[in-house]
Amino acid sequence: MKNILVVVKYALFNPRNFIRLLSRIPYIIRGLKYAQNWNVNLNELEGLKENHKSDAENQIQQIYNKNIVGPGVWKWAHYLDIYDRYLKKFVGKKMSLVEIGVFSGGSLGMWQNYFGENSFIHGVDIEEACKVYESEKIAIHIGDQGDRNFWKKFKQENKRADIIIDDGGHHWEQQIITLEELLPWLNDGGVYICEDIHGDIHRFRAYCEGLAFYIDACDISVMPADSGLISQKMDFQRDIYSIHSYGFLLVIEKSENKDHQFMAKKNGTEWQPFLK
Numbered sequence: 001m002k003n004i005l006v007v008v009k010y011a012l013f014n015p016r017n018f019i020r021l022l023s024r025i026p027y028i029i030r031g032l033k034y035a036q037n038w039n040v041n042l043n044e045l046e047g048l049k050e051n052h053k054s055d056a057e058n059q060i061q062q063i064y065n066k067n068i069v070g071p072g073v074w075k076w077a078h079y080l081d082i083y084d085r086y087l088k089k090f091v092g093k094k095m096s097l098v099e100i101g102v103f104s105g106g107s108l109g110m111w112q113n114y115f116g117e118n119s120f121i122h123g124v125d126i127e128e129a130c131k132v133y134e135s136e137k138i139a140i141h142i143g144d145q146g147d148r149n150f151w152k153k154f155k156q157e158n159k160r161a162d163i164i165i166d167d168g169g170h171h172w173e174q175q176i177i178t179l180e181e182l183l184p185w186l187n188d189g190g191v192y193i194c195e196d197i198h199g200d201i202h203r204f205r206a207y208c209e210g211l212a213f214y215i216d217a218c219d220i221s222v223m224p225a226d227s228g229l230i231s232q233k234m235d236f237q238r239d240i241y242s243i244h245s246y247g248f249l250l251v252i253e254k255s256e257n258k259d260h261q262f263m264a265k266k267n268g269t270e271w272q273p274f275l276k
């Protein structure tokens with residue numbers, strides 16, 4: 001009932017967006033059906049060469065695989081490639097990372113090893129026992145990630161971070177609160193990762209689909225002398241560069257530059273007449 005009221009209220013106060021949302025449903029269903037029936041036989045695709053994947057491990061996979069003894073770290077294997085893809089730009093730099101969910105401490109060491117001696121790692125956990133993993137360049141903060149007051153104090157006491165990894169309680173409400181508290185606080189050019197978004201109807205995943213909806217909001221106008229197109233960015237589009245969806249995991253990149261508009265400037269002097 002509460003959810004129905006949320007929908008009705010949104011429809012009444014944001015009719016334009018509500019229609020945009022509704023008009024997507026048939027295409028969401030079309031995409032669902034396509035994905036559900038996905039059955040590509042490579043042999044039937046003429047000219048498609050088999051994709052030979054390199055067996056070489058990236059640096060973070062090597063660190064993970066060598067962690068045979070000592071503090072435990074527990075990640076889905078496919079995450080390691082995703083981490084390297086988005087996080088390698090911080091390796092060797094002066095940077096800081098916040099990981100929610102410390103458990104047995106091994107992931108904190110993994111991050112420190114990967115990013116190098118200029119890194120600073122914050123671990124956040126609800127269990128007091130995790131304090132044992134504190135060291136010169138690792139701070140442990142005890143608190144509940146679902147508590148906005150905890151984050152308020154945390155943000156007052158610590159400098160903005162470059163990376164946030166949410167691997168804590170994995171409950172959708174905790175994940176939403178953590179994102180709402182930390183995404184605005186994350187440095188420009190920073191990366192936000194939320195892990196272990198399992199399940200068919202995951203409310204945090206649905207929430208992020210709402211965020212992604214705004215990534216392609218457009219308000220297009222023609223530039224003077226027909227020299228191209230511009231679209232004014234909403235504040236969210238200005239600050240959030242991209243949202244990526246992976247199996248069980250989501251990545252959000254914050255913008256490095258705070259451009260206020262998307263621009264498609266025409267370059268060249270010769271144009272076909274058929275596209276005005």
Ligand SMILES: C[S@@+](CC[C@H](N)C(=O)[O-])C[C@H]1O[C@@H](n2cnc3c(N)ncnc32)[C@H](O)[C@@H]1O
Nearest residue numbers: 073074101102103107125126144145167168169
């Ligand atoms: C999956 S484990 C973390 C694994 C670790 N990051 C790793 O890679 O090995 C989840 C951790 O989240 C902590 N946790 C559960 N609920 C929490 C909450 N509400 N706030 C903060 N931490 C929480 C648990 O105590 C546990 O240590």
